[in-house]
Amino acid sequence: MSFRPVRAARRAMTAIVPVTALLTLAACGGGATPAADSSQAAAEDSPGLTAARKALQQYSQRPTRIPVTQPVGKKIPEGKKIDFILCGVQSCKDLADHFTAAAKQLGWEVKQIATQGTPESVQAAYEQAVRDKPDAVVASGFPRAVYAKQLAQLKKADIPVIQSNADDVLGDGIELLKNGPADVDVQGTMIASWVVSNSGAKANTVYFDLPAYTILKPVRDGFEAKYREWCEGCELDTVDVPITAIGKDMPDRVVSYIRSHPKVTHIVFSLGLLNVGVPAALKTAGITGKHIVVNVGDAQSYQYIEGGLTDAAMALNLYETAWIQVDALARHFTGQSMDLDQKAELPNMLITKENLPSADGDFPLVEDYQKQFKALWGLS
Numbered sequence: 001m002s003f004r005p006v007r008a009a010r011r012a013m014t015a016i017v018p019v020t021a022l023l024t025l026a027a028c029g030g031g032a033t034p035a036a037d038s039s040q041a042a043a044e045d046s047p048g049l050t051a052a053r054k055a056l057q058q059y060s061q062r063p064t065r066i067p068v069t070q071p072v073g074k075k076i077p078e079g080k081k082i083d084f085i086l087c088g089v090q091s092c093k094d095l096a097d098h099f100t101a102a103a104k105q106l107g108w109e110v111k112q113i114a115t116q117g118t119p120e121s122v123q124a125a126y127e128q129a130v131r132d133k134p135d136a137v138v139a140s141g142f143p144r145a146v147y148a149k150q151l152a153q154l155k156k157a158d159i160p161v162i163q164s165n166a167d168d169v170l171g172d173g174i175e176l177l178k179n180g181p182a183d184v185d186v187q188g189t190m191i192a193s194w195v196v197s198n199s200g201a202k203a204n205t206v207y208f209d210l211p212a213y214t215i216l217k218p219v220r221d222g223f224e225a226k227y228r229e230w231c232e233g234c235e236l237d238t239v240d241v242p243i244t245a246i247g248k249d250m251p252d253r254v255v256s257y258i259r260s261h262p263k264v265t266h267i268v269f270s271l272g273l274l275n276v277g278v279p280a281a282l283k284t285a286g287i288t289g290k291h292i293v294v295n296v297g298d299a300q301s302y303q304y305i306e307g308g309l310t311d312a313a314m315a316l317n318l319y320e321t322a323w324i325q326v327d328a329l330a331r332h333f334t335g336q337s338m339d340l341d342q343k344a345e346l347p348n349m350l351i352t353k354e355n356l357p358s359a360d361g362d363f364p365l366v367e368d369y370q371k372q373f374k375a376l377w378g379l380s
Contacts, residue, residue: 048230052196055226059190059350062357063365066320066372067344068327074334076377078107082329083129085139088117091298091318092140094362095164098322099138102370105379106330119146126150130157136329137161143168160332164321167215176328176338178321178346181218187295187314188222190350194293194312195266196230203227204235205266206257208274211240216270219295223268237261241274250274251281258287269294272301272313279309297351299361305351306359317346319364323373330377 082103084096093112100110113128115121126147129137137154143166144151154161155173162176170177195203205227209220220238227236245253258264269275272294282290294301297313304310328341347365349355357363366372374380 046201046232048232049196049201052193052201052226052230055189055193056197056350059193059348060352060355062349062355062367063347064367066324066366066369067346068324068341068376070340071376072327072330072334072336072378074336076106076330077333080106080108080135080329080333081132082108082110083132083134083137084110084112085122085125085129085137085142086112086114087139087141088115088121095140095318095322096138098319099325102323102326102373105374106326106377108326122146123150126154129159130154133157134159135333138163138325140164141166144172144174160329160338162325162328162338164325165215170342175332176325176342178324178342179317181215183346184215185218185222186348188219188224189226190314190348191219191268191293191295191312192223192226192230194350194352195268195291196227196234198291198311199231199234199265201231202234203231203266204263205237205268206261206264207236207238207268207270208241208254209238209270210243210274212243213271216295219270235263237264246273247276251277254278255281255285255287258282258290259285264290266291266293268292272296272298275304275310276300279304299359302351302356302359302361305353305356308353311352313351315349315351315363315365317348317365318362320346320366320369323369327373327376 084099086092086096096110096112100112103110111132111134113125115125122142123146126137127150130150130153137159139161140163142163151161151173160175161173163174164178166177167181168174168177169180195205207220207223210216224236224238227234239257241250241253254267258267267290269292275292275294279292282288292310293312294310295314296316301310301313305313324341324344324346328338331340332338349365357367371380
């Protein structure tokens with residue numbers, strides 16, 4: 001799945017972003033958190049730095065196992081029909097395609113229903129799913145408030161709905177929720193481990209965030225908590241960015257901030273999309289020596305890392321998420337609970353130039369994930 005410059009910004013929006021957040025913009029700007037006194041930077045052998053390095057070593061390892069190991073143990077019925085509701089951005093289409101590939105292994109048919117990410121289009125898609133009466137409905141990125149009426153109808157019809165990458169809670173119609181709020185704070189911890197380790201616990205950091213995307217708040221909280229724990233006395237400033245900056249003036253915003261805060265050493269983006277165009281803008285402005293790390297890397301991020309334009313990225317588990325959704329439905333269709341899949345911790349990985357698997361596009365974190373899932377399904 002290769003990237004081209006013209007398509008990079010469009011495809012960079014990841015499934016972790018709730019599309020409906022576009023409709024509920026939070027007040028942006030002026031989101032800075034109080035900066036600490038950098039004169040109290042941690043010593044080289046401080047407990048915080050030691051802990052950060054230990055965490056970074058763990059997160060830098062490429063996962064080798066899928067998070068579920070128990071075989072389904074029963075013959076999985078073929079011919080199931082699944083409606084997959086798209087969210088309007090390419091990453092959701094990628095997730096749907098991975099899901100479709102997995103479902104095909106079991107002889108299931110997947111119908112992908114497009115939306116534009118607006119409440120009207122999302123509700124229309126769910127209305128279509130209600131009319132279709134599929135065996136299950138899968139979606140990503142939409143909080144239930146948008147489709148509450150249709151969710152109640154699907155629940156009444158005993159049609160399971162499974163979600164991922166949404167600021168929501170499990171239950172009351174949603175049978176499976178992966179990468180929900182309780183799952184993503186580790187992403188902030190991963191990024192903090194790299195910043196603290198890279199700086200020797202002497203960082204001066206600015207964190208650019210998108211508060212309108214509420215699923216990113218646990219990431220920000222996780223980063224700040226570990227950063228302050230591991231990097232005692234290190235400065236941290238958080239800048240809230242409006243959605244209107246995406247694909248427009250984001251590079252200018254970063255350049256302007258760095259010019260007025262020249263002591264900043266590390267730049268963190270809560271979403272890889274925010275970094276598009278920033279390295280070139282910094283270079284044009286004559287700004288050098290700044291380290292960049294992003295949450296939720298994408299193909300553009302990996303190209304930047306390969307070219308030395310970005311230092312690190314948290315890699316999202318799109319492939320594994322899609323296949324574990326199919327695994328959960330396989331258990332459901334054989335009369336079993338989805339609890340095993342709900343409790344499973346999806347793999348994550350902190351990507352740098354040293355451990356980058358590929359710069360040609362997105363990649364699975366578990367290299368032979370298909371083989372391992374097929375074994376659970378009795379296909380090998």
